[in-house]
Amino acid sequence: MSSKDEHGNLRETLESIRVEALEAIQEAEDAETLEKARVRFLGRNGLLSRALSGLRSVPAEERPEAGKTANQVKQTLETTLELRVDELAALLAPEESAGPDLTLPGRRQWRGGVHPVTAVIDEICEIFKELGFTRAAGPEVETDWHNFTALNIPLDHPAADMHDTFYLDEGLLLRTHTSPVQVRVMMEHEPPVRILAPGMVFRRDPYDASHAPAFEQVEGLAVDEGIDFIEFRAAIDYFVHRFFGPSTRTRFRPSYFPFTEPSAEVDVSCIICEGSGCAACKRTGWIEIMGSGMVNPAVFEAVGYDPERYTGYAFGMGPARIAMLRYRIPDIRLLYEADVGFLEQFA
Ligand code: DAH
Numbered sequence: 001m002s003s004k005d006e007h008g009n010l011r012e013t014l015e016s017i018r019v020e021a022l023e024a025i026q027e028a029e030d031a032e033t034l035e036k037a038r039v040r041f042l043g044r045n046g047l048l049s050r051a052l053s054g055l056r057s058v059p060a061e062e063r064p065e066a067g068k069t070a071n072q073v074k075q076t077l078e079t080t081l082e083l084r085v086d087e088l089a090a091l092l093a094p095e096e097s098a099g100p101d102l103t104l105p106g107r108r109q110w111r112g113g114v115h116p117v118t119a120v121i122d123e124i125c126e127i128f129k130e131l132g133f134t135r136a137a138g139p140e141v142e143t144d145w146h147n148f149t150a151l152n153i154p155l156d157h158p159a160a161d162m163h164d165t166f167y168l169d170e171g172l173l174l175r176t177h178t179s180p181v182q183v184r185v186m187m188e189h190e191p192p193v194r195i196l197a198p199g200m201v202f203r204r205d206p207y208d209a210s211h212a213p214a215f216e217q218v219e220g221l222a223v224d225e226g227i228d229f230i231e232f233r234a235a236i237d238y239f240v241h242r243f244f245g246p247s248t249r250t251r252f253r254p255s256y257f258p259f260t261e262p263s264a265e266v267d268v269s270c271i272i273c274e275g276s277g278c279a280a281c282k283r284t285g286w287i288e289i290m291g292s293g294m295v296n297p298a299v300f301e302a303v304g305y306d307p308e309r310y311t312g313y314a315f316g317m318g319p320a321r322i323a324m325l326r327y328r329i330p331d332i333r334l335l336y337e338a339d340v341g342f343l344e345q346f347a
Helices: 003-027 031-042 047-057 060-096 116-129 180-188 229-244 297-303 319-327 340-346
Strands: 141-143 172-174 193-202 214-224 250-257 260-269 286-295 311-317
Touching: 003 031, 003 047, 003 060, 031 047, 031 060, 047 060, 116 193, 116 214, 116 229, 116 319, 116 340, 180 193, 180 214, 180 297, 214 229, 214 319, 229 250, 229 260, 229 286, 229 311, 250 286, 260 311, 286 297, 286 319, 311 319
Parallel strands: none
Antiparallel strands: 141 172, 193 214, 214 311, 250 260, 260 286, 286 311
16 A cells, blocks of 8 residues: 555545544534543544554655644544533523522531630630629720729739730720729629629730730639638639539649739649640649639728628639630630631531
8 A cells, every 4th residue: 555545544534533523523412422422533542543543654754744634633623522512511501590409419508606715705604603603894995003003013013014015095004904804893893792704805925826915814703701712712623623524623822913812823633634744734734724812902992892891712714725725726826817717616
């Protein structure tokens, strides 16, 4: 067979493929038939690619020409195929939209959820409610008198340094703790007082894995005649058992706060290692959960309570820290960056 024939043959083959394929494509009435035609003519082992393998036996000088023809056929078929795909889609579309497709999976509705810190606050409030505590609130913009002076923290006292804050107009600041709510409640109500005051506080703190310049606190205050340290410990123990579990142990460590005397830092046995020592408790087996103490008589004097008649206890805790512990969140910023993907898992 001469080379002329080879080329001629290939041309004929290509032409017949073209005609046949065009027909098959145009006649396809659904995607499946169209796909079959594509595989048959344009597929990797399809007629076109088999015909093209004949190119090898075409003499070198005629190969470019033959190759060009082959490419043209290929392009024509591909374009026609694409057009037919669109045509079929358009043809089928009205039918599809005639009614809802009940086989589609449902769309998930966005549901809001409770932020993990809010969940912790609510739970703390619920537990103390069982002991007769109600919720109270105070302003985030405070006077330096409520925030410091009435709480027995002179403005030039080193304890005020730890509360470096954002100062506003003369005598006003963003509160550095929720303790001023104690002052406001006592100035408005006579004992007995049992309140919890959750809220935002502000400090000139860095924003890193364990600090945020704005964070939540929950303040507690109980004042009545005859409240002693035993009642105070019992209330804290009750809370710890209810919140962290009945096998959790409590430890009171002597501390100092100007508004309580004596003062204590309350630790609980580490809820992660149960006291044997791990990274969360820095190998001590204990985790600090709050500052607390018996209300300093100086505070009673500032708010106009008779310190000879009344006693009480107070405490303050950071629910973000507690949420981190409970849900094993390694970085406090995760709580404040409104990353819904992250927060959603607690909802
Ligand atoms: N206000 C303290 C702080 O922010 C926490 C605190 C300690 C509150 C002892 C209290 C308390 O009510 O008795 O560091």
